[in-house]
Amino acid sequence: MYRYDNFDHQITGQRIAQFGDQVRRRLSGELTEDEFRILRLHNGLYLQVHAYMLRVAVPYGLLSSAQMRMLATISRKYDRDYGHFSTRQNVQFNWIRLEDAPAILADLARVEMHANQTSGNCIRNITCDEFAGVAQDEIVDPRPYAEILRQWSTFHPEFAYLPRKFKIAITGASADRAATAVHDIGLAAVKNAQGKIGFRVLVGGGLGRTPILGTEICDFVPWQHVITYLESIVRVYNEYGRRDNLYKARIKILVKAIGIDEFRRRVEADWQHTRDGPCTITVEELNRVAAFFTAPDYEQLPEHNAAMAAQKSESRAFSNWVQRNVKPHKVPGYAAVVLSLKKTGIAPGDATAVQMDAAADLAERFSYGELRVTHMQNLVLADVKQSDLFDLWLAARELGMATPNIGLLTDIICCPGGDFCSLANARSIPLAKAIAERFDNLDFQHDIGEIELNMSGCMNACGHHHVGNIGILGVDKDGEEWYQVSIGGAQGNDSSLGKVIGRSFTFAQTPEVVGRLLEVYVRERFADERFIDTVRRIGPIPFKDHVYAAPVNDDQALAGEEYRLLAAGANHDTPLYASGV
Amino acid sequence: MIIKNKAIAADDWTVLRLDKSDTPNDVVVPNGKIIVPLKVWQTQRDALRARTGLGVWLAGDERAEELKNDLAMFSVIAVDFPKFADGRGYTIARHLRTRLGYTGELRAIGDVLRDQMFYMQRVGFDAFATRSDKDIGAALKGLNDFSVTYQASSDEKLPLFRRVQRGGGL
Numbered sequence: 001m002y003r004y005d006n007f008d009h010q011i012t013g014q015r016i017a018q019f020g021d022q023v024r025r026r027l028s029g030e031l032t033e034d035e036f037r038i039l040r041l042h043n044g045l046y047l048q049v050h051a052y053m054l055r056v057a058v059p060y061g062l063l064s065s066a067q068m069r070m071l072a073t074i075s076r077k078y079d080r081d082y083g084h085f086s087t088r089q090n091v092q093f094n095w096i097r098l099e100d101a102p103a104i105l106a107d108l109a110r111v112e113m114h115a116n117q118t119s120g121n122c123i124r125n126i127t128c129d130e131f132a133g134v135a136q137d138e139i140v141d142p143r144p145y146a147e148i149l150r151q152w153s154t155f156h157p158e159f160a161y162l163p164r165k166f167k168i169a170i171t172g173a174s175a176d177r178a179a180t181a182v183h184d185i186g187l188a189a190v191k192n193a194q195g196k197i198g199f200r201v202l203v204g205g206g207l208g209r210t211p212i213l214g215t216e217i218c219d220f221v222p223w224q225h226v227i228t229y230l231e232s233i234v235r236v237y238n239e240y241g242r243r244d245n246l247y248k249a250r251i252k253i254l255v256k257a258i259g260i261d262e263f264r265r266r267v268e269a270d271w272q273h274t275r276d277g278p279c280t281i282t283v284e285e286l287n288r289v290a291a292f293f294t295a296p297d298y299e300q301l302p303e304h305n306a307a308m309a310a311q312k313s314e315s316r317a318f319s320n321w322v323q324r325n326v327k328p329h330k331v332p333g334y335a336a337v338v339l340s341l342k343k344t345g346i347a348p349g350d351a352t353a354v355q356m357d358a359a360a361d362l363a364e365r366f367s368y369g370e371l372r373v374t375h376m377q378n379l380v381l382a383d384v385k386q387s388d389l390f391d392l393w394l395a396a397r398e399l400g401m402a403t404p405n406i407g408l409l410t411d412i413i414c415c416p417g418g419d420f421c422s423l424a425n426a427r428s429i430p431l432a433k434a435i436a437e438r439f440d441n442l443d444f445q446h447d448i449g450e451i452e453l454n455m456s457g458c459m460n461a462c463g464h465h466h467v468g469n470i471g472i473l474g475v476d477k478d479g480e481e482w483y484q485v486s487i488g489g490a491q492g493n494d495s496s497l498g499k500v501i502g503r504s505f506t507f508a509q510t511p512e513v514v515g516r517l518l519e520v521y522v523r524e525r526f527a528d529e530r531f532i533d534t535v536r537r538i539g540p541i542p543f544k545d546h547v548y549a550a551p552v553n554d555d556q557a558l559a560g561e562e563y564r565l566l567a568a569g570a571n572h573d574t575p576l577y578a579s580g581v
Numbered sequence: 582m583i584i585k586n587k588a589i590a591a592d593d594w595t596v597l598r599l600d601k602s603d604t605p606n607d608v609v610v611p612n613g614k615i616i617v618p619l620k621v622w623q624t625q626r627d628a629l630r631a632r633t634g635l636g637v638w639l640a641g642d643e644r645a646e647e648l649k650n651d652l653a654m655f656s657v658i659a660v661d662f663p664k665f666a667d668g669r670g671y672t673i674a675r676h677l678r679t680r681l682g683y684t685g686e687l688r689a690i691g692d693v694l695r696d697q698m699f700y701m702q703r704v705g706f707d708a709f710a711t712r713s714d715k716d717i718g719a720a721l722k723g724l725n726d727f728s729v730t731y732q733a734s735s736d737e738k739l740p741l742f743r744r745v746q747r748g749g750g751l
Binding site: 003004005006007010011014015017018022030031035038039121151152154155156157158159160161162163227235238239243273278279281282284285288291 | 641644665666667668669671672675679680694696697699700701703704719726727728729730731732733734738739740741742743745747748749
């Protein structure tokens, strides 16, 4: 993976000194909260319900064991022994003191990590396919480009005060595992007929209160020009994006307002001034960065490991795990393994300090000391020998990270919600837990098969509810929490936005509503048809009819243990799940 | 006082801002060294071009290109930041320096604060009329927050990877 040189260290160190001084000036009153707010956001620090939240970037999702251990250390030293992995390959610590923030950034810098631009109206952490470098369907390894763009976007002087936040995702494979269609800019590496490498560029995708899938602005930008081309997109956005209304300030609104053709014309007009200029990426620079992402020293192994086949037939639990959590690898005899952070009873994406340390150990033992963080809020060990899978499974099971539910109903994407986030209308984590509890039976989950249930606590859509096959959105009605349910959303190559099925439900009703949607699917599905395909084939009406045919029981007892504790007035100063595994 | 060329300097320019009752074509431009709004320049140019000591300022929604043929008329061009979080002025400055080749004084006016000045300097500002309620001596320090930068901009013609020998792979 990429290692900092002296320049990277210098820039990071100077940033920490700058922010340390800004914190000092805030604490002395020299800076007002209004002046300081944007500065702390540019360093990943939000003021949340209980405390400050620090969002640490995991650039393009790649972590070394040493880095993961530092995250564990930070959670012990400055937080409550756990961290939350978000949908944008960031790690969030929820109980931070402002005074500690500069020291945390200094700890991060020791392992070449940072929290730069993880919030604020600037270019955010650039996200990537979690199987980059090992996927069988990979055309180009996107990581060198992601690193080059990370450096370009870091403290870009022209683009620190954009109209709104700006998110870029990049993939180099034929299957889009980076959700590029719902980013402000989505890049997909392609090889053209002449064998040259470039990027198909989507612009103006995004979720939030106006969900829109990105539109193609260019089908092939040669890789050398990707900085200048992106710079022109962001420049046109900076000049013409709306600043009068927070909710209409994203680039998607601009693209929609003037149309993709006019937007493209302005971008190309700007690009004519910089194309082939000094910001064109050189072969030397690409080679320098790419040299950090060379493949590990793989052993020559047979395509299939015989011992593993035997272990699978001996243990159904192991077999289930292999089926769901083990993914193909481009090198014979190897596999990529997803460590589930979606054990029932745990907030989706949460990992304790013990788990983080243990995952770092597993990575060292089984996967060349590297981990990845996924936008589905799980962890990946990307280079595991098939012959090691059984031992890895045993170890991961001990740690509560071997739930065989990747891609299944309880692999829920979920934002922090009302327990933590000051923007949220409703709690999302307790409802995710209530749903997971209700459908905890693994045989049932395997029977339902691939399905994505995404949940957001407000329309900012951090839980990507629009692109969930089932999407749940927390809404506020006269100060009460309600949940709006949609179906038919999807991410990846066939991205689509879900449609709301009708009036919203209470917390206690929602697990039952999910159950009714699944009943229609089970009734209507063809053999091996996924939930999303059934929804697309028969449309939303049969689902809607069934859900609203009879009153949905609002029996709070059905909503699970979490709800009973909440209803009994549990004190959210310490969220229920913070007690850990 | 303003910050100019990395030092605190006396300043005798006045920025003309229009009141609600003023219109660009009939507002009276006072004598002396004055920085007028773009629209005033455009509507009163025949009267104003005879002056020595004239400046012009651009608002966030105005384009640098509108001054394309007039750059030589001004001793100073200013860009207004209505709010420090409004970033349009950075692109305006970059266009003035890089695309139009303006080499005279480029001044940031309005909500100009220490913690934005490093980026402002990078895109081409060399003068800063910092907000009067803030300590200008402290603000001056904001210009030295970083000694290394990744990107090319108005201050550095080359990105870091063309400027220096970077560290290699493993």
